Amino acid sequence: MRIAVVSDGHGGGRLREVGSSDAGEGSLWRVGHLSGAIADYEEHTGGTARWVWASTEELYSALMDHSLRVSRCHDVALVESLLLAYHGRCGEPRSLGAAWARLHGREVPPDPGQRPGEGAEPQPTLFEPDLCTVPPDVDRLTALIEVHADQQRRIAELPHPSRFALLCAVESAGALAAVEMAHAGVPWRADVHDAILTEQLGPRPTGATRPPVLADLATRISAEFGRDVNPDSPAQLVKAFAAIGHPVESTRSWALERVDHPVVPLLLRYKELARLHAANGWTWLEQWVRHGRFRPDYIVGGVVSGRWATRGGGALQIPKVVRRAVVADPDWTLISADAGQLEPRILAAVSGDTALATAAKADDLYAPLADAFGGDRDRAKVAMISAMYGQTGGDAAPLLRTMRHAYPRAMEYVDDAARAGEEGRLVRSWLGRTSPPPSAMWRRIVFGDDVAAADNGRERPDGARQARSRGRFTRNFVIQATAAEWALVFMAAVRRRLTGLDTSHGVPQMVFFQHDELVLHVPQAIADSAVEQVREAAEEARTLVFGATPVRFPLDIAVVECYADA
DNA sequence: GGAATTCGCCAC
DNA sequence: AAACGTGGCGAATTCC
Known part of the structure; x- marks a missing residue:
């Protein structure tokens, strides 16, 4: 059962069943409380409904604020993106409005957030941007249903329609999971993070000065060179090395390691600590960690290969040293599941x-x-x-x-x-x-x-x-x-299986996803059954994607209090 | 003086 | 030991 849904922007919306076997469309519902209506329907159908909407990121985020959870969806923008790319049209606008305009031979609007192009007027800030870009004279629900039907038809025409349909399903499931993970957040101990920084860099400086350890290193580096050198400046470093008779082709760590001079260890240490300070220092901590949670902003399918990207926060490059700050809540545990040697x-x-x-x-x-x-x-x-x-x-x-x-x-x-x-x-x-x-x-x-x-x-x-x-x-x-899609199928399977677990000690959650690794945050009491579900999910992914292959996809699973121990 | 680019390091 | 794919991001630097 598929149900197309549009929001009215005020908590309500309209829904209509589509593509049912009876042929023709179901009746239109107009509801004042969209999240309540969807929750009722989810319960009534036992999670078999697939919600068809313009954008998970836009709609589901708003619905999540009412603690709603849906099982399945069809994200029109993400599917449009996959279909466009299939036909060599990667990067063309993919919003509902763009897909609708292509379908009707109208001028295709650029995706919101995309650069409007040279000479265009800057976006007016008086109104909320229209994220789905359907023309005002066109009914959005009608447009949604038309585009969805067209997408289904285009998928059916492909050489491997069921494979592509699986891709669309897990891309959409990924979008649901991304919203849910942003909502849940990675458990993050700001006090532990602060202690790591203080231990490595010295007490936090006031203002924009270097932390004590970095300042000291910078002074000693300049002393070794016999002149003032900013160790953050590759150009200055190259000149300085040339001046002391050790020319280097670059200031990359591996190039410096080959230079035999007492300044090198100081510089390598400086680079390491400066990186920590700049990328995951106190500024990052204040900007990204609130109430014990780090909430990365994932971009589903943000990488051409289908891997996810993130907007700010650097969630996919959390250095090993700060993973000590990722600690499960009391009586909870982290489960890290990593697909070893996936590629x-x-x-x-x-x-x-x-x-x-x-x-x-x-x-x-x-x-x-x-x-x-x-x-x-x-x-x-x-x-x-x-x-x-x-x-x-x-x-x-x-x-x-x-x-x-x-x-x-x-x-x-x-x-x-x-x-x-x-x-x-x-x-x-x-x-x-x-x-x-x-x-x-x-x-x-x-x-x-x-x-x-x-x-x-x-x-x-x-x-x-x-x-x-x-x-x-x-x-x-x-x-x-292909590795990215195996990981998506795996994640979608884990997500579905988590809903079957005992929630009397708290609701188990996926909190982090990084290419071939998934991290769950679950009550200790159900850790064993969660691990079992994760293992079965990997087996399910193998069969769903590859059928009867002899290849195994073993998981490295760690049940830990602290992510650094995974 | 802000935007774009370069450099270099982090993750997988 | 180092030139081999996908990215994010910050500081310095250069462009306009």
């Missing part, structure tokens, strides 16, 4: 390479792989990563030859993807997420004649180099994007 396992599954699939039955995939590399597990790992990322330099070449010999079909799979990229073609994940096409500039550089290529840019762009670079991108895309 090589994905390669084994999608390529159908029987030798690699056999290796992927092991808990440590690289252990059986090592046999092909004279028992050297490290070399096997480098070889696999080189195959998936397209590394050719260093000592990758002989390793890749061995890979081609031992796992020909797997190598063929990534090599095909790389060739497609080099030729400017699109590549797709297992469920149908599609790479963006190469830019017009890329086409000019790679396919255009030399005069045109030499035309733009002071340095002559090298067509072959650009082509190889895109080949590396598409080579990796087919793996990373």
Whole structure:
């Protein structure tokens, strides 16, 4: 059962059943309290309804404030984005209004928040922006139902409609989870975080001065150089190193490590601490942690590969040192579930390479792989990563030859993807997420004649180099994007299974999602059953995505009080 | 003086 | 040991 829903912006809204087997549409309901109506219906149907709406981020966030939870949805904007990308139109406007305009041959409005383009008037600030961009003379519910029907039709026409439908379902489920996780927040002990900062940097300075430890290091660094140097400035550092007779090509840590001079350890320490202070220092703490929770703002499908991005807060780059501040509430526990060696396992599954699939039955995939590399597990790992990322330099070449010999079909799979990229073609994940096409500039550089290529840019762009670079991108895309969708299916399965758990000690929640890792915050009393559900969810994801593959996707699961111990 | 770019490090 | 994919983000620097 699918029900299209639009909000009236004042807590109420309109709903209509769509696509029921009776043919034709159900009756229209007009409700004063949308969240109440949806909650009633969820309960009445046992969570089998799928809510069709313009944008989960917009509508579900508002509904979450009334502590509503829905099981399933169809996010028109996210699905539109997937469909556009499938047909090589990645990045075109995807809002309900844009999809409706395309359907009716009208002028397509840009997505809200997107740059309106040069010369356009800045957005008036007197009114709330119309996030769905349906023209005022068009009924939004009607537009929603039309676009949804059109999307269903477009999905049905694809070569693998059920795979793509699964992708749409889990992308939408991800959107629900992202809103719920932002609502729940990661349990965060500001006092512990502050203690870490004080321990590392010294007492918090007042005003904009450097913390004591950084200030001291900066002074000693300048003393070593024999002149005033701002260690935050790469340009000043390069000059300073040249002046003391140790020229460096850059000030990256690995380049400095090769310089034998007493200033180097000071500088490396400074860089490490300065990073902590700038990225996850007291300013971050004040800005992002409230009432014991860190609430990241996820962007579902924000990365071309289908991984999530975040808006501010750097939730996907929380450094190891500050994870000590992530602590479960009293009588609660954190469950971290990490899909180990996910990408090589994905390669084994999608390529159908029987030798690699056999290796992927092991808990440590690289252990059986090592046999092909004279028992050297490290070399096997480098070889696999080189195959998936397209590394050719260093000592990758002989390793890749061995890979081609031992796992020909797997190598063929990534090599095909790389060739497609080099030729400017699109590549797709297992469920149908599609790479963006190469830019017009890329086409000019790679396919255009030399005069045109030499035309733009002071340095002559090298067509072959650009082509190889895109080949590396598409080579990796087919793996990373499929890994991302396995993780989404897994997350959607966990999310659904959590609702079946005992809530008498409190409601278990997903609180963090990072590419191939999921963190739950659950009452200690139900930790064991939660772990069991997580394991079954991974098994469910494997079957849903790949059917009867022999490849295993083992989880590293840690039940911990503190995230740093995971 | 604000916007865009560069550099460098963090995560996976 | 270092050039191999996806990103976010902050400070310095450069552009306009």
